[in-house]
Amino acid sequence: MPSPTASVDFYHRHAKRLADCYDGLTVEQVHGSWLPLVPVQPGARALDVGAGCGRDACWLAQQGWHVTAVEPAAGMREIGQQRSMALEMGSDQLQWIDDSLPALKKVPDERYQLILLSAVWMHLSIAHRPVALRRLVQMLADTGVIVMTLRSGSGDPERPMYPVSAVEVRAIAKPLKISVEELTPRADRGDLLERPEVSWQTVILRRDRDS
Numbered sequence: 667m668p669s670p671t672a673s674v675d676f677y678h679r680h681a682k683r684l685a686d687c688y689d690g691l692t693v694e695q696v697h698g699s700w701l702p703l704v705p706v707q708p709g710a711r712a713l714d715v716g717a718g719c720g721r722d723a724c725w726l727a728q729q730g731w732h733v734t735a736v737e738p739a740a741g742m743r744e745i746g747q748q749r750s751m752a753l754e755m756g757s758d759q760l761q762w763i764d765d766s767l768p769a770l771k772k773v774p775d776e777r778y779q780l781i782l783l784s785a786v787w788m789h790l791s792i793a794h795r796p797v798a799l800r801r802l803v804q805m806l807a808d809t810g811v812i813v814m815t816l817r818s819g820s821g822d823p824e825r826p827m828y829p830v831s832a833v834e835v836r837a838i839a840k841p842l843k844i845s846v847e848e849l850t851p852r853a854d855r856g857d858l859l860e861r862p863e864v865s866w867q868t869v870i871l872r873r874d875r876d877s
Contacts, residue, residue: 673789674738674766676825677718681741685719693725696784699849699868700813706730710779713805715767716786720746720760724753727760731780736773738766768798770805777807787835788817788827796838803842803873812844812871819864832869843874 677684694701708730714723717735719742727733727750737743743762750760765772767790781802790798802812816830836846849868 673825677739678741681745685745688719688721693722704780704811707779711776712780713778714782718742720749723760724749727755733760735762736765768794770801778805779807779810781812783814785815785817787814788830791828799838814869816867835869839871844871845874846871
């Protein structure tokens with residue numbers, strides 16, 4: 667099994683190139699399928715796990731969310747911190763933390779109305795996913811949502827990835843009394859970076875209404 671730090675090291679070493687690539691896409695382009703379903707809640711808390719260069723975290727903070735951005739790759743995190751400073755965001759708006767799934771040991775024990783995992787789940791091994799989701803649910807507000815983007819397609823030897831599916835997410839979520847909504851029937855959304863072998867699916871997780 668690849669080292670769990672391999673992906674973190676990859677993102678650290680290639681931070682500038684990857685940040686330039688990701689910044690070529692807007693938040694609305696990447697997350698337009700779920701943004702209308704999660705109304706802006708000024709003052710509410712959002713947790714961006716695997717926040718990368720901070721594109722999404724800074725945007726959320728600009729909308730009025732109090733954001734905790736978690737990023738284990740130092741190179742990516744430094745770019746994100748520089749971005750938030752350039753936007754004159756204080757720690758009350760956007761806080762950066764060096765941490766990672768599955769444990770998220772350094773993240774404050776708050777309840778978050780939005781937990782975002784954008785292009786993260788495929789980096790977690792199948793063995794780590796139940797532990798990771800249990801931890802995320804512990805931090806989820808009663809009326810909050812977890813948003814995951816699931817990547818299908820070939821991986822990278824330097825950036826280990828594992829198969830993902832909404833079916834698997836639902837199976838892990840069921841014992842936790844979490845429902846899973848698929849925004850597309852299968853992983854058939856094309857890649858915005860025009861990689862023909864890659865496709866994406868977005869799923870939203872909520873607490874069961876009768877739980």
